[in-house]
Amino acid sequence: MSNDQYLLAIETSCDETAVAIVKNERELVTNVVASQIESHKRFGGVVPEIASRHHIEQMTITLEEALEKSGLTIDDMDAIAVTEGPGLVGALLVGVNAAKSIAFAKQKPLVGVHHIAGHIYANRLEKEFEFPLLSLVVSGGHTELVLMREHGSFEIIGETRDDAAGEAYDKVARTLKLPYPGGPQIDRLAKEGEETIDFPRAWLEDGSYDFSFSGLKSAVINRLHNAKQKGEVLRDEDVAASFQASVVDVLSTKAVRAAKEYGVKQMIVAGGVAANSGLRKALQEKFEDIDTDLLIPPIHLCTDNAAMIAAAGAVAYNQGHRAGWDLNANPGLDLEAYGNRKT
Amino acid sequence: MNILAIDTSNYVMGVAVLRDGAVAGEYVTNIKKNHSIRLMPAIDQLMRETGMKPDELDRIAVAHGPGSYTGVRIGLATAKTMAWTLDIPVVGISSLEAVARQGAFFDGYVCPFFDARRGLVYTGLYDQEMNVVKEETNVLMEDWLEELAALEAPVLFVSQDLAVHQDLIVEKLGDNAVLPSAPYHFARPSIIAAVAADKEPGNLHELVPNYLRLPEAEAKWLEQQRNK
Ligand SMILES: [Zn+2]
Numbered sequence: 039m040s041n042d043q044y045l046l047a048i049e050t051s052c053d054e055t056a057v058a059i060v061k062n063e064r065e066l067v068t069n070v071v072a073s074q075i076e077s078h079k080r081f082g083g084v085v086p087e088i089a090s091r092h093h094i095e096q097m098t099i100t101l102e103e104a105l106e107k108s109g110l111t112i113d114d115m116d117a118i119a120v121t122e123g124p125g126l127v128g129a130l131l132v133g134v135n136a137a138k139s140i141a142f143a144k145q146k147p148l149v150g151v152h153h154i155a156g157h158i159y160a161n162r163l164e165k166e167f168e169f170p171l172l173s174l175v176v177s178g179g180h181t182e183l184v185l186m187r188e189h190g191s192f193e194i195i196g197e198t199r200d201d202a203a204g205e206a207y208d209k210v211a212r213t214l215k216l217p218y219p220g221g222p223q224i225d226r227l228a229k230e231g232e233e234t235i236d237f238p239r240a241w242l243e244d245g246s247y248d249f250s251f252s253g254l255k256s257a258v259i260n261r262l263h264n265a266k267q268k269g270e271v272l273r274d275e276d277v278a279a280s281f282q283a284s285v286v287d288v289l290s291t292k293a294v295r296a297a298k299e300y301g302v303k304q305m306i307v308a309g310g311v312a313a314n315s316g317l318r319k320a321l322q323e324k325f326e327d328i329d330t331d332l333l334i335p336p337i338h339l340c341t342d343n344a345a346m347i348a349a350a351g352a353v354a355y356n357q358g359h360r361a362g363w364d365l366n367a368n369p370g371l372d373l374e375a376y377g378n379r380k381t
Numbered sequence: 382m383n384i385l386a387i388d389t390s391n392y393v394m395g396v397a398v399l400r401d402g403a404v405a406g407e408y409v410t411n412i413k414k415n416h417s418i419r420l421m422p423a424i425d426q427l428m429r430e431t432g433m434k435p436d437e438l439d440r441i442a443v444a445h446g447p448g449s450y451t452g453v454r455i456g457l458a459t460a461k462t463m464a465w466t467l468d469i470p471v472v473g474i475s476s477l478e479a480v481a482r483q484g485a486f487f488d489g490y491v492c493p494f495f496d497a498r499r500g501l502v503y504t505g506l507y508d509q510e511m512n513v514v515k516e517e518t519n520v521l522m523e524d525w526l527e528e529l530a531a532l533e534a535p536v537l538f539v540s541q542d543l544a545v546h547q548d549l550i551v552e553k554l555g556d557n558a559v560l561p562s563a564p565y566h567f568a569r570p571s572i573i574a575a576v577a578a579d580k581e582p583g584n585l586h587e588l589v590p591n592y593l594r595l596p597e598a599e600a601k602w603l604e605q606q607r608n609k
Pocket of ligand 1: 153157177309310341342
């Protein structure tokens with residue numbers, strides 16, 4: 039008998055049907071992601087009902103692919119983990135009920151995982167955590183600075199008061215008539231442009247680690263509108279570069295300030311926007327001179343996947359957390375409340 | 382054959398366990414509560430009480446719609462994944478046929494339907510042997526009733542949503558409309574199991590919900606393409 043521990047995880051919170059297996063909390067065995075981007079492209083964003091329909095079609099296929107690639111069976115698993123929230127309720131429900139069914143069929147322990155905890159834990163597949171650590175979580179739905187003093191504990195020291203960074207990217211991309219998803223498109227254009235427009239930076243009150251991107255988004259839209267009325271030609275590349283400069287400046291400056299104030303050993307960048315090259319570059323430059331290690335996961339671990347859910351789920355499992363057969367999708371699940379759960 | 386049957390396609394939540402083809406237990410509720418929270422505890426309880434272990438199951442049966450999109454997916458996610466995990470077949474049964482079977486002894490046609498709002502229904506028509514007489518469809522109740530009236534024969538209507546359309550049914554079919562009492566209007570999971578026992582299972586991955594309707598966003602998109 040081997041003493042290795044295997045955990046299978048399912049993630050279906052948005053538009054990716056994902057299954058992964060992780061060994062001994064930190065070793066990635068398989069990571070399968072069935073993306074639906076092509077289906078949602080024509081609608082300019084994720085359509086929840088269509089996402090749910092894809093999940094139910096893809097769920098068992100994705101499970102089978104993950105197991106085949108791993109050379110393992112469900113019997114080899116020590117536990118099953120699943121994203122319980124936050125996310126699209128109809129999408130989450132497919133994963134939650136699938137996970138419950140595997141666990142029930144084989145009478146295995148079941149663990150619910152917070153999607154953002156997953157994004158943070160994606161980094162632990164690359165490098166062991168050293169506490170205290172901070173995580174800058176940036177995605178289509180989230181912009182948060184999360185302080186972790188130990189495994190499984192999450193303290194939000196700053197968060198967006200309006201739009202998430204990724205949301206601002208998507209809206210600006212739509213205004214520039216770029217195809218969905220807009221984030222990577224803006225990042226690509228920004229590389230070819232220059233910061234010719236001085237867009238506002240929302241620093242908020244002194245010492246605040248909160249964010250706000252709706253003012254910036256409006257400034258970009260207004261600037262484009264004014265230019266059009268005056269017959270002035272703005273290069274999309276420059277607009278993208280100027281917009282991205284503002285987002286990246288605020289995110290990286292606040293991240294560095296927080297890292298110093300809390301004296302953290304590591305700064306983990308998590309979430310889909312962590313794939314943004316402008317953000318990666320700015321953070322790398324700013325963290326060069328301070329004692330905090332900057333960790334940015336490879337791109338396949340930044341975007342939604344189940345490996346991150348397995349990584350977070352394995353820790354929760356070993357801390358004794360167990361979900362019951364009544365586990366439900368929880369689209370508004372709060373990260374701090376999740377960290378403080380009793381079961 | 383040992384079968385677990387699941388139906389969460391509408392308000393009714395049904396679970397049944399058949400051992401060697403005989404009904405060992407059945408659990409049915411007809412309340413507006415969350416299937417996702419209640420389904421697995423119900424399966425767990427019924428399986429324990431009937432002494433059925435998951436690895437003793439030979440087959441899983443599930444109502445695959447039409448019905449509530451979310452409800453159908455909860456049932457299918459559970460049935461498909463459990464069957465896949467246990468490496469046994471899963472058999473999908475129409476949620477309309479499941480209700481129609483409540484009228485299996487009726488001498489005439491049986492019309493199950495679910496209200497689909499704005500005058501629409503999901504419906505189909507069966508004969509006494511439960512053969513499909515009219516394919517399942519998403520249709521205006523008024524148009525559908527015209528079709529049924531043209532049959533000039535008794536039709537048994539079985540539906541949880543009878544009250545919504547009762548006046549129209551009586552208006553269109555008169556004495557040919559037969560409306561049974563309350564307990565006959567929802568599906569029995571043991572009957573779903575029994576039907577599934579006789580059906581040839583298909584490919585597990587290919588069992589998908591029968592929505593009978595496109596997602597709204599897609600319908601609009603197609604409309605836009607046509608108007609271009
Ligand atoms: Zn995410």
